[in-house]
Amino acid sequence: MFAMNIRFASKRFAAISSTLLGRGRQEHIRTLHLAPPFLLDDYTPRYQTLSSVDAAKKRSAAYAHLRNCNLCPRLCGVNRYETTGMCLIGDKAKVNVIAPHFGEEPCIQGHNGSGSVFFSMCNLRCVFCQNHDIAHQRNGQDLTPEELGDWFLKLQDLGNVHNINLITPEHVVPQVALSILHARDQGLTVPIIYNTSAYDSLASLELLDGLVDIYLPDFKVWEPATSRRLLKADDYASTARESIRAMHAQVGDLCFAADGIAKKGLLVRHLVMPGLESEGAEIMRFLANEVSRDCFVNIMEQYHPDAHVGKSKRRTRQPSKFPAEVAQEKRYAEINRPVSKDEISAVRVAAEAAGLWRFCNPPRHDGFNL
Numbered sequence: 349m350f351a352m353n354i355r356f357a358s359k360r361f362a363a364i365s366s367t368l369l370g371r372g373r374q375e376h377i378r379t380l381h382l383a384p385p386f387l388l389d390d391y392t393p394r395y396q397t398l399s400s401v402d403a404a405k406k407r408s409a410a411y412a413h414l415r416n417c418n419l420c421p422r423l424c425g426v427n428r429y430e431t432t433g434m435c436l437i438g439d440k441a442k443v444n445v446i447a448p449h450f451g452e453e454p455c456i457q458g459h460n461g462s463g464s465v466f467f468s469m470c471n472l473r474c475v476f477c478q479n480h481d482i483a484h485q486r487n488g489q490d491l492t493p494e495e496l497g498d499w500f501l502k503l504q505d506l507g508n509v510h511n512i513n514l515i516t517p518e519h520v521v522p523q524v525a526l527s528i529l530h531a532r533d534q535g536l537t538v539p540i541i542y543n544t545s546a547y548d549s550l551a552s553l554e555l556l557d558g559l560v561d562i563y564l565p566d567f568k569v570w571e572p573a574t575s576r577r578l579l580k581a582d583d584y585a586s587t588a589r590e591s592i593r594a595m596h597a598q599v600g601d602l603c604f605a606a607d608g609i610a611k612k613g614l615l616v617r618h619l620v621m622p623g624l625e626s627e628g629a630e631i632m633r634f635l636a637n638e639v640s641r642d643c644f645v646n647i648m649e650q651y652h653p654d655a656h657v658g659k660s661k662r663r664t665r666q667p668s669k670f671p672a673e674v675a676q677e678k679r680y681a682e683i684n685r686p687v688s689k690d691e692i693s694a695v696r697v698a699a700e701a702a703g704l705w706r707f708c709n710p711p712r713h714d715g716f717n718l
Contacts, residue, residue: 435519444488463503493526546588629698636702
């Protein structure tokens with residue numbers, strides 16, 4: 349897709365003329381994502397356009413939120429300079445990995461990689477988390493906002509990355525806001541990506557408004573019973589719907605530069621899971637009907653049992669009449685298998701039926717560039 353985007357960008361006017369004259373298939377052109385409404389001649393990151401007054405207001409708000417933490421739906425209300433809430437993170441961000449990454453969408457990673465910053469811990473407890481060694485454990489280095497911002501500059505200046513990609517940052521939004529403002533003052537010029545589970549509060553997104561260029565939420569499941577069992581959050585779906593609407597209101601649909609690299613807008617991921625394709629279909633209909641039919645969507649197919657899925661159930665104190673059967677029982681057995689091609693296809697068909705048309709092809713390679 350990346351190479352196709354480059355070719356299309358260089359011939360975009362000819363392609364548009366061809367469409368208007370009826371030559372070629374309009375559907376073929378549209379699937380390249382770079383139709384004129386989504387093609388940028390130039391782009392300046394949003395944080396670069398903030399006035400000094402607005403920047404000062406955001407700094408003040410960030411410090412206030414740290415003293416009374418309400419920046420995720422958990423609403424712990426703790427003073428993070430003194431203690432921690434659900435996320436177990438205080439006033440410093442704990443960062444596990446900082447490196448150029450080639451496991452993202454082609455329009456995000458490009459040729460040079462995305463400047464990924466993996467934050468430890470999370471405000472969800474997904475039982476199938478494929479980054480559970482990071483998201484469920486306090487591993488990594490504690491960084492002040494200023495130290496974190498300095499790392500953004502290293503990724504830009506030494507790694508030559510296309511963007512700064514903040515991964516699982518929902519619980520460290522004040523620190524993130526302060527780090528972006530610090531890096532801006534020190535010379536940061538690449539777009540900021542907020543890579544989230546979509547379990548964000550509106551207060552959090554208000555603080556990020558003007559600092560983030562691309563919102564990259566993962567809308568996981570639809571039903572409250574499913575989110576209660578698998579994500580440990582009853583209100584996940586309602587929160588995700590509210591958050592994604594607010595994200596789109598800030599940045600609009602995903603837009604690209606002529607080289608095929610995304611610069612601003614909303615990109616929604618959905619990881620198709622075993623037996624939950626009907627929930628995926630509901631998510632696609634929501635995006636089309638309540639967000640935008642031009643929403644850029646990545647229907648992901650790489651689910652595999654991980655974290656707590658497939659582990660043996662804990663033994664009870666009650667002796668069992670059938671100990672051999674108990675020993676074979678697995679936790680979360682309903683999702684203890686790979687996702688099928690039919691399940692993936694069902695979500696894609698539902699998305700197209702709802703009117704969505706801008707889809708992402710999977711990257712051709714992955715991993716870190718260390």
